Amino acid sequence: MTNKTTEHLGVPEADLIASGAIWTAREIEQQPRMLQQTHELLSAMRDRIQAFVAPIAGNPAARIVLTGAGTSSYIGQCLAPLLDRQLAARVDAVPTTDLVSAPYLYLDPAQPLLLVSFGRSGNSPESLAAVELAESLVRDVRHLVVTCNAEGALNTVPARESMTLLLPEETHDTSFAMTSSFSCMLYATLLAFSGAQALDDRIGPIALATERVINEFRLSLQELALHGFDRVVYLGSGLFQGLAREAALKLGELTNGAVATCFDSPLGFRHGPKTFITDKTLVMVFVSNNPLTRQYDHDLLEELRQDGCAARIIEVAAQRREPQAPDTLLVPGMSAASDIDLLWPYVAVAQIYAFNASRALGLSPDSPNKQGTVNRVVQGVRIHSITP
Incomplete structure (x- = not known):
């Protein structure tokens, strides 16, 4: 009896390994299972999550900003129109790349704020700087960190009030491109503001x-x-x-x-x-x-x-x-x-x-940019201090 060849996305695993495509294939394919695990994980935290977000989410004078860079910022763009209709607080999607470069356009010192930071690795310089800027510029601010990496720096940035939603370890995609990290951070955030019970069915x-x-x-x-x-x-x-x-x-x-x-x-x-x-x-x-x-x-x-x-x-x-x-x-x-x-x-x-x-195209999906001009965690970013 011969063993069935292991495949991912219809391609033999050996071919994927040889062509530098194995991680991307696995991480796309694992999403249904990771979504289920994310639901189970956060359902066990439902009361803590609701207690943390409710003071801002239920305040018509407050604001929720969904933020991240690149793919992480698009999580906010998918969710903001819906959450803005559902919650009492105003909800906006603002990339960290905009927050950091022009903070005074997006951060109101007098408006209570919940900054929701998305980070696959939690190590992007702009993500860390956005938290620090919100802490320094906004009088009433709390932080909800949604991340896939237990070791990420975003988890330890000093903040007055913060909570981390740490997703299953497998969602910390090894591949260059974000796939299961995107889908599970998106789901985790919807669950956090809609309530686990609303998504049970x-x-x-x-x-x-x-x-x-x-x-x-x-x-x-x-x-x-x-x-x-x-x-x-x-x-x-x-x-x-x-x-x-x-x-x-x-x-x-x-x-x-x-x-x-x-x-x-x-x-x-x-x-x-x-x-x-x-x-x-x-x-x-x-x-x-x-x-x-x-x-x-x-x-x-x-x-x-x-x-x-x-x-x-x-x-x-x-x-x-x-x-x-x-x-x-x-x-x-x-x-x-x-x-x-x-x-x-x-x-x-x-x-x-x-x-x-x-x-x-003959590329390796796990690492398509052989020139090294872009990286899995962005490099080359200088964070400048705010001019007094």
């Missing part, structure tokens, strides 16, 4: 849909990546605007900039960015389940197909429409889900495509 369908996307779409996404598109556009409305940015970054990172990327909302795309499209461009649209928003997504999709300028147009959707549009990736079991719950299966599509595009 949703985590199962979210994890299952993400698992099915990984298992059922990997071959079609592998074939798509072999077409050699030199430009890719990601479009999403509402919560999916942040997702479109993350998808564009993931492809840029894993292809080492060899594929040009663009992101926008479907309505915004008509206002100039549409000129980005050539006959070698792939367009991928993350379609909303909201009835109104979905109509705008479909309008743009039909317009692009009628234009006939793009090489391929893919719609990633959870609701079937008749007649079924060509090149549709239909996420199973989520036709009645809210858009927030679609973020996880949708981002898996973008990650798998980026992984395969990297391999199609």
Whole structure:
């Protein structure tokens, strides 16, 4: 009896190891399991979390700032519009790169603040500086750190009131690009402000849909990546605007900039960015389940197909429409889900495509930038003191 060859994302493990792709593949594939573990871990802390965030979240005069750099900042961009509607406090997504370079535009000394800091490693210079700036400039401030690294410096930055949500160790991605760290920090933050009980019945369908996307779409996404598109556009409305940015970054990172990327909302795309499209461009649209928003997504999709300028147009959707549009990736079991719950299966599509595009170019997804001009933890940042 022969042993079955171990595979990840449909590729034999030995091939992944040899080509420098094993960590990226594993970390994409582990997301359904890591989401479940994150839910269980934080559910056990639900009372402590609620007690910590409630004084700010329930205060209409207060503000919550979701912050991080790069992929970590897009977590906030995905969540801020929804949390701002749900919570009494104002909620904004502000990258640490903006906070550090122009703190007086974003930090009000008199407004109570909860700074939510995302960090895979917790060692980014801007993340540490953002905490220190908030401590020095804001009179009433507390810090919620969401991180994947128990040894990260972000966990030990001096602060008056702070709490750390430390996610399962496996979410501290070894690969260059953030995958399971993004999805689990996103989920942890939604749980922290929505309450674990609100997600008890949703985590199962979210994890299952993400698992099915990984298992059922990997071959079609592998074939798509072999077409050699030199430009890719990601479009999403509402919560999916942040997702479109993350998808564009993931492809840029894993292809080492060899594929040009663009992101926008479907309505915004008509206002100039549409000129980005050539006959070698792939367009991928993350379609909303909201009835109104979905109509705008479909309008743009039909317009692009009628234009006939793009090489391929893919719609990633959870609701079937008749007649079924060509090149549709239909996420199973989520036709009645809210858009927030679609973020996880949708981002898996973008990650798998980026992984395969990297391999199609002969790159190593675990470390695609051989020049050393970008790093897993950013380097070369000088933090300057505030001018009195």
